[in-house]
Amino acid sequence: MNVHSAGQFPATRLRRLRQSPALRSLVRETQLSASQLVLPFFVRAGRKLRRAINAMPGVFQLSPDELLTDAARAYKAGVPAVLLFGIPDRKDVKASGAYAKNGIVQQAVRLLKRELPQLLVITDVCLCEYMSHGHCGIVQKDKRGARILNDPSLKLLSQAAASHAEAGADIIAPSDIMDGRVRAIREQLDRAGFTDTPIMSYAAKFASAYYGPFREAAESAPQFGDRRSYQMDAANPLEALREVSLDVQEGADIVMVKPALAYLDILYRVKSEFGLPTAAYAVSAEHAMIKAAAANGWIDEKAVTLESLLAMRRAGADILITYAATDVARWLGEK
Ligand SMILES: [Zn+2]
Numbered sequence: 001m002n003v004h005s006a007g008q009f010p011a012t013r014l015r016r017l018r019q020s021p022a023l024r025s026l027v028r029e030t031q032l033s034a035s036q037l038v039l040p041f042f043v044r045a046g047r048k049l050r051r052a053i054n055a056m057p058g059v060f061q062l063s064p065d066e067l068l069t070d071a072a073r074a075y076k077a078g079v080p081a082v083l084l085f086g087i088p089d090r091k092d093v094k095a096s097g098a099y100a101k102n103g104i105v106q107q108a109v110r111l112l113k114r115e116l117p118q119l120l121v122i123t124d125v126c127l128c129e130y131m132s133h134g135h136c137g138i139v140q141k142d143k144r145g146a147r148i149l150n151d152p153s154l155k156l157l158s159q160a161a162a163s164h165a166e167a168g169a170d171i172i173a174p175s176d177i178m179d180g181r182v183r184a185i186r187e188q189l190d191r192a193g194f195t196d197t198p199i200m201s202y203a204a205k206f207a208s209a210y211y212g213p214f215r216e217a218a219e220s221a222p223q224f225g226d227r228r229s230y231q232m233d234a235a236n237p238l239e240a241l242r243e244v245s246l247d248v249q250e251g252a253d254i255v256m257v258k259p260a261l262a263y264l265d266i267l268y269r270v271k272s273e274f275g276l277p278t279a280a281y282a283v284s285a286e287h288a289m290i291k292a293a294a295a296n297g298w299i300d301e302k303a304v305t306l307e308s309l310l311a312m313r314r315a316g317a318d319i320l321i322t323y324a325a326t327d328v329a330r331w332l333g334e335k
Contacts, residue, residue: 026175030313032306034078034332038122038279039325042217043067043108044087055213056284057291059323061087064108068115070326072301077329081120083173083321084108088130093139095130097197099159122171122200125162128220129139135222136176136230140147147231150178157181158188165194173203177230183250188276200254200279200319203247204240204266207231213284221243233297240266248274254319259283261308263313271316280317282308287323302331 006012017027032217042053042061050061062070071082086105088097097103105123112121137153141145153176161172172189174181182201189197207228215221232239244255255274257267258281271278286308294301305324312320322328 003143005149013153022041030310032313032328032332034329036313036318037079037081037325037329038083038318038319038321039074040080040083040085040124040321040323041071041088041102041108042085045089045104045326053213053217056323057219057288057295058327059284059287061217064104064111067108068111071112071119072116074201074326075116075119077326079325080138080331081171081270082112083122083123083124086129087122087219091130091195093132095156095160097304098125098130098156101105101163101166103163106163107121109164109167109169120170120172121168125151125154125161125172125174126176127160127171127183128176128222129218130246130268133223135225136221136227137178144224150180152176154181154184158184161185162188162334164193164196165189165192167212169197171198171200173200173202173256175203175205176259177205177232179225179246181248182252186251186334189284192294196269198253199251200256201243201247201252201280203252203255204257204270205231205262206234206240206259206263208234208259208262208283210262210283210285213288217284237266237269242271244270244274253277254279256281256319256321257317259286261286265316266315267312275320278316279319279321280315281313281321282312284323290324295305302327306331 002312017023046062046063047065050066053059084105088104109121112119126136128134133139135148137148140149148176157176164172174185182199219261246253254277256279257263257270260280260282290301290304294297309320
């Protein structure tokens, strides 16, 4: 139908269908549901540890026991899935903690799958939290400076992915943005017998200032340089489509656009072009901005949070990754 042929005033009055909550609900085009939510967590070794993150009110680095408490609360509120980031005790130049059999993420996955078997556990696969230099791949330094090596990094990423699957992860989510990593991870998972473990790829991941608070949370700030040699330039929508296309060809089951709110055009194009299950990641600064404005009494936190997520849904997101997932699930349950 062509919206312009919908009719003319006075026969047509669009306000007729806006007169009551029930009428508005009946004709609503986009739905928000708790079943679409994913809650990210930062887990580190210890017991009874709950370390607040400055720029992310309500978000903590948690020891596994505390993670279980919060994950159970989220699940009870209706959040079906969590996304785990690990903070290892020690970092090195081989990112050993990323693929250690008893690494922090692997431990957390086993615990969650044992205690909350119905909760979907997604694991972020990257090297930056585990590298002493904080980059997402292996670094080679020479006279010209430092370079992030692509192909050698794929081996470590694949190892990390397989160790997460081995621990029981339901979905593997590579966020490193090395070329060819979805294929390398798919092959490694298949070789290890995890042919049924899906990959959710951070397919269009932009080098973004909106990641600022996250780096404190994951303790993954690069010690030198930045991530612009591997993450995408914010100005490039066509390149984003190429990134997604490659990941789809390499075997991605779900594709992600990150950040979310400042990249809704990308989200819309990715969903329209590929039609795959598509995730939007409302990143740390999106969370921080809403929290800060709400704390000042400048905006209504609940209303702005829900409206932002609705915008992501409208743009094509099926899956909403948000630090506010538990609150959102509760708010949706109240209605
Ligand atoms: Zn990384």
